[in-house]
Amino acid sequence: MSFSVSLQHRYAGFTLDASFDVPAQGVTVLFGPSGSGKSTILACIAGLLSAQAGRIALGGEVLFDRARNIDVAAEARRAAVVFQDARLFPHMTVRNNLLYGFRRSEGDAHDFATVTDMLGVAHLLDRRPATLSGGERQRVALGRALLARPHLLLMDEPLAALDAPRKQEILPFLERVRDTARVPIVYVTHALDEVDRLADTLVLLEQGKVLAAGSLHELSARTDLPLLSDRRDAGVVLSCTVDSSDAGQTRLQFDGGMLIVPPWSGVRPRVRIRARDVAIATEQPVGLSIRNVLPARVTAIAPHDDHECFVNLQLGGTFLLARVSRSAVVELGLAPGRDVWALIKSVALS
Amino acid sequence: MDFLTPQEWQAVRLSFVVATRSVLVSLPFAVLVAWLLARGRFVGRSWLDAFVHLPLVLPPVVTGWLLLLLFGVRGPLGALLQDWFGVRLVFTANGAALATAVMSFPLLVRAIRLSLESIDTGLEQAARTLGARPLDRFFSITLPLMAPGILAGTVTAFAAGLGEFGAVITFASNVQGETQTLPLAIYSATQTPGGEATAAKLSLISFVLAVAALLFADRLSRRVQRWIGRTT
Numbered sequence: 001m002s003f004s005v006s007l008q009h010r011y012a013g014f015t016l017d018a019s020f021d022v023p024a025q026g027v028t029v030l031f032g033p034s035g036s037g038k039s040t041i042l043a044c045i046a047g048l049l050s051a052q053a054g055r056i057a058l059g060g061e062v063l064f065d066r067a068r069n070i071d072v073a074a075e076a077r078r079a080a081v082v083f084q085d086a087r088l089f090p091h092m093t094v095r096n097n098l099l100y101g102f103r104r105s106e107g108d109a110h111d112f113a114t115v116t117d118m119l120g121v122a123h124l125l126d127r128r129p130a131t132l133s134g135g136e137r138q139r140v141a142l143g144r145a146l147l148a149r150p151h152l153l154l155m156d157e158p159l160a161a162l163d164a165p166r167k168q169e170i171l172p173f174l175e176r177v178r179d180t181a182r183v184p185i186v187y188v189t190h191a192l193d194e195v196d197r198l199a200d201t202l203v204l205l206e207q208g209k210v211l212a213a214g215s216l217h218e219l220s221a222r223t224d225l226p227l228l229s230d231r232r233d234a235g236v237v238l239s240c241t242v243d244s245s246d247a248g249q250t251r252l253q254f255d256g257g258m259l260i261v262p263p264w265s266g267v268r269p270r271v272r273i274r275a276r277d278v279a280i281a282t283e284q285p286v287g288l289s290i291r292n293v294l295p296a297r298v299t300a301i302a303p304h305d306d307h308e309c310f311v312n313l314q315l316g317g318t319f320l321l322a323r324v325s326r327s328a329v330v331e332l333g334l335a336p337g338r339d340v341w342a343l344i345k346s347v348a349l350s
Numbered sequence: 351m352d353f354l355t356p357q358e359w360q361a362v363r364l365s366f367v368v369a370t371r372s373v374l375v376s377l378p379f380a381v382l383v384a385w386l387l388a389r390g391r392f393v394g395r396s397w398l399d400a401f402v403h404l405p406l407v408l409p410p411v412v413t414g415w416l417l418l419l420l421f422g423v424r425g426p427l428g429a430l431l432q433d434w435f436g437v438r439l440v441f442t443a444n445g446a447a448l449a450t451a452v453m454s455f456p457l458l459v460r461a462i463r464l465s466l467e468s469i470d471t472g473l474e475q476a477a478r479t480l481g482a483r484p485l486d487r488f489f490s491i492t493l494p495l496m497a498p499g500i501l502a503g504t505v506t507a508f509a510a511g512l513g514e515f516g517a518v519i520t521f522a523s524n525v526q527g528e529t530q531t532l533p534l535a536i537y538s539a540t541q542t543p544g545g546e547a548t549a550a551k552l553s554l555i556s557f558v559l560a561v562a563a564l565l566f567a568d569r570l571s572r573r574v575q576r577w578i579g580r581t582t
Contacts, residue, residue: 046479074478087476091494091578100490101480148480 003028003152003184007044007054016040016051016208024059026200027178027185029216031192036205038188042156045186046081047074058152058184078105079152080145084160086137088129094140095125101148112147118176119143135166139173146181153177153185159194171197179268196237196272221319223302223310234310235274236321242269249291256316260291261347272348275310278322279343282332292344296320298336301329313342320344358548360527361535362555368443368518368531369511372450373504376458381500384462405517406456414520417449421521445522446529450514454507461506465499466492495578502571509563513556532556 006019016037022028030038043049045056047063050071056064063072063079080101088097098116116122119139129137138158145153158174159167171194178185178198187198195202195216202219204211212225219225220237240252240259250264252271259271285293296313304310309329313320320342324334334340354362386392387399405413421428421439431437439445469492477487515533522529524538536552539545 048475048478074475075481075483077479078481079479081476081479083472083476085472087470087472089473089477089491100477100482104481104486144480154479 001025001059003058003186005041005045005054005056007041007051007056009040009044009049009051009054014040014208018205018208018210020203020210020213022201022203022213024184027187027198028201028203029195029199030186030188030203030205031190031195031199032205032211033190035207037208038190038205039156040208041205042081042154042186042188045152046079046154047072047077048081061151077152078148078150079154080148080150082138082141082145082153082155082158084157086129086134086141088132088137088140088144090129092129093125094121094127094129094132097129097140098125098143098147101144101150105149107149115143115146118180119173133166134162135169138162138170142173142177146177151183153181153183155185155187157188157190159191160189174198197270199237200239217319221312221321223304223312223321233274233276234321234323235272235277236319237270237272238318239268239270242266254318256314256318257294259344259347261349264349266349269349273320273344274348275321275323277345277347278313278320279345280311280313280322280324280328280332280334281341281343282334282338284341285343288343290343290345292347294342294344296340296342298334298338298340300336301334313340315342354551355548357526358535358552361530361532361552364443364446364527364529365512365531365533368446368450368514368529369508371444371447372454372511373458373508375447376451376455376507377500377504380455380458380462380503381496384459384466387459388463388466402459403456405453410453410514410516411520413452414449414517417452417517417521421445421448440521441523441525441529443522443528446514446518446531449517449521450511453514453517454510457510458503458507461503462496462499465496465502469495497578498571498574501574502567505563505567505570509560509567512559512563 001024002021003024004021007016009016018037018041030041032038040049044051044064051064051066053066054064055062055066062070063077064070089100092100098112102112116125119142121136121139121143124132124136124140129140132140159170162170175197189195199216201214202216203213204219204225212219212222216237217239220235238254240254242264243251243253243258245251245263247263250261252259252261252269261271294315296315298311299314300312302310304323308323308325311322311324311329311334313322322342383398383402387395418440419425421431423429423432423438423440428439431439437444439448474487474491477491482490513533515537518529518531519534524530524534530538532552532555536549539548539552
């Protein structure tokens with residue numbers, strides 16, 4: 001099942017012309033600088049804004065099709081939104097806020113108690129929104145959206161209004177929502193750390209246009225996308241499964257090999273391997289302290305600056321980026337098609 | 351209580367009855383008009399705005415006279431009411447209530463409209479995405495959040511209604527026991543030799559009622575603000 005969006009909309013000084021087709025599961029992050037049109041797209045998906053042209057379909061269900069004059073009302077779309085400013089109803093208790101969408105929907109329910117426990121808001125039920133902290137408000141807003149039994153969960157920069165510690169407080173809850181919600185999530189942000197931690201699929205936007213769309217892993221390995229490669233610590237994000245775990249280390253399985261990491265107790269680990277933490281050897285090295293040495297093949301080499309290059313490596317179905325000096329590329333004779341060994345000095349787990 | 355004579359009591363009571371009826375009748379219309387003015391996008395919105403505020407700037411006598419033209423026994427609407435419902439407004443308490451309602455309507459609309467404009471439309475959007483249809487949204491979100499304005503407007507309009515003079519005396523006339531409210535009774539007293547005591551007593555009552563109403567409106571609005579979860 002896929003979620004396909006195609007929108008054309010023009011207003012004062014801004015033109016949106018964006019199309020993407022992504023899997024209707026997991027988290028799709030719309031990423032781009034402010035003014036790139038990501039929130040406009042979200043408003044169109046929610047039904048709060050009618051684009052001048054385009055089509056939005058979730059699986060076989062058409063939510064919007066200008067050409068066929070279909071524009072399902074927002075209240076009938078079952079697309080719950082978590083807004084940046086929470087938008088809790090000030091005259092209701094937390095409990096009644098949480099139940100607002102719940103009472104107005106039918107279908108198999110997330111159990112009220114399960115959701116309040118998961119989001120850590122069970123002790124707030126009788127409070128009014130005005131008495132909550134920013135982080136608590138956002139958790140209640142998440143619960144309210146989840147309990148509305150949505151077919152689509154939309155999040156419009158839910159962390160942007162929070163300070164850094166609050167953000168770190170909410171991110172684990174968002175990960176839980178991602179792992180328990182059985183509906184696709186569309187998540188708008190301009191923060192890369194949220195992309196790394198939450199995205200399964202990524203849609204890169206710039207000035208109202210889609211720059212690229214694909215899995216996070218695939219896009220994180222592309223050096224031609226300025227938004228990603230410009231960051232100082234470019235790197236690839238991998239989703240793994242835990243293969244085995246013992247006191248000293250955890251072995252993570254990914255499509256193309258196995259990674260040995262420090263002990264880890266999560267469920268769906270994702271690791272980020274920075275390009276600068278990957279070295280290349282042309283022969284299998286011996287006597288190294290580095291634990292992760294994996295066979296790989298060079299697929300492309302792209303210049304990074306005057307001194308360094310990004311080398312694209314492929315291991316099975318997985319891509320890696322290595323940042324090496326230009327002189328090393330020449331001395332080692334690195335070229336596309338060459339079989340090498342990738343030495344991974346460290347991985348960041350989340 | 352011997353402070354007031356029976357006739358004076360009657361005027362006080364009648365003022366309350368007239369003001370209460372006038373507010374009850376005009377409240378639903380005021381909510382509707384306030385909503386149209388705050389949210390409506392239609393041609394003639396500024397004309398409606400001006401029309402609603404007319405009684406505030408027009409001499410009350412003119413308003414009363416216009417009402418007489420419309421609702422008088424031979425007026426187009428007056429005749430209709432008489433023929434269809436057997437209702438006569440001129441020279442009756444209901445007529446006084448109508449004149450009062452028209453005069454205090456702008457106050458009511460203004461207060462409600464202000465509170466409506468202070469509501470973040472984002473809340474209604476959030477309610478939409480949670481599956482609430484328009485009427486549902488209005489009653490579950492918009493109306494409760496308008497409550498401070500509605501209550502404050504009601505109390506103010508009621509207090510102003512207790513003292514409406516010009517339009518009432520023009521339209522409903524000065525009939526003791528029927529349309530002679532507080533201000534009309536005061537006026538009559540000042541026209542009667544030896545009526546100074548009555549005028550003074552009734553004026554004092556008017557003063558106390560007005561101050562009490564204003565204080566009450568203020569307290570009520572704070573209370574309700576707290577009730578709907580806005581810290582003030």
